[in-house]
Amino acid sequence: MDATRVDRWLWSVRLAKTRADAATACRGGHVRVNDRPVKPAAPVRVGDTVRARVYDRNRIVEVSRVIEKRVGAPIAQECYVDHTPPEPPRGEAPVFARRDRGAGRPTKRDRRMLDQLGLSRGDQ
Known part of the structure; x- marks a missing residue:
């Protein structure tokens, strides 16, 4: 064949x-x-x-x-x-800001810290 x-x-x-x-x-x-x-x-x-x-x-x-x-x-x-090129190595998992469940709304200070990390308000 x-x-x-x-x-x-x-x-x-x-x-x-x-x-x-x-x-x-x-x-x-x-x-x-x-x-x-x-x-x-x-x-x-x-x-x-x-x-x-x-x-x-x-x-x-x-x-x-x-x-x-x-x-x-x-x-x-x-x-x-x-002939497949090797996949790029996977980096470490990105750091996410986590809030404890039931901690309430973030304060103005918390929101500023989240903005410094590059996270928007909806990404928590």
Whole structure:
């Protein structure tokens, strides 16, 4: 086999959890093969570069083997070469000013301190 549908391939190599999710991503313009937007039935061949945004994650993979049926994860990883850049490290959680429950309205001094932190009055 030298080609298969892109939605089937995305599902079979476990980049999408279901084939329906892969097809929806294709229809939404989130899948590109060789930098061209594709429909779910577009063929994918060995050597093609697939850019997919699935589940809020951008993936860039090169097809090294074409398969049609879902296989185990170790075998699925052999079917593509991942060129996805690493995600930036997540920083520390932002500091939020918290008030104790039942503490009442903030005083003028409290509001000024919140403004210095960069929080608006509605963000508490």
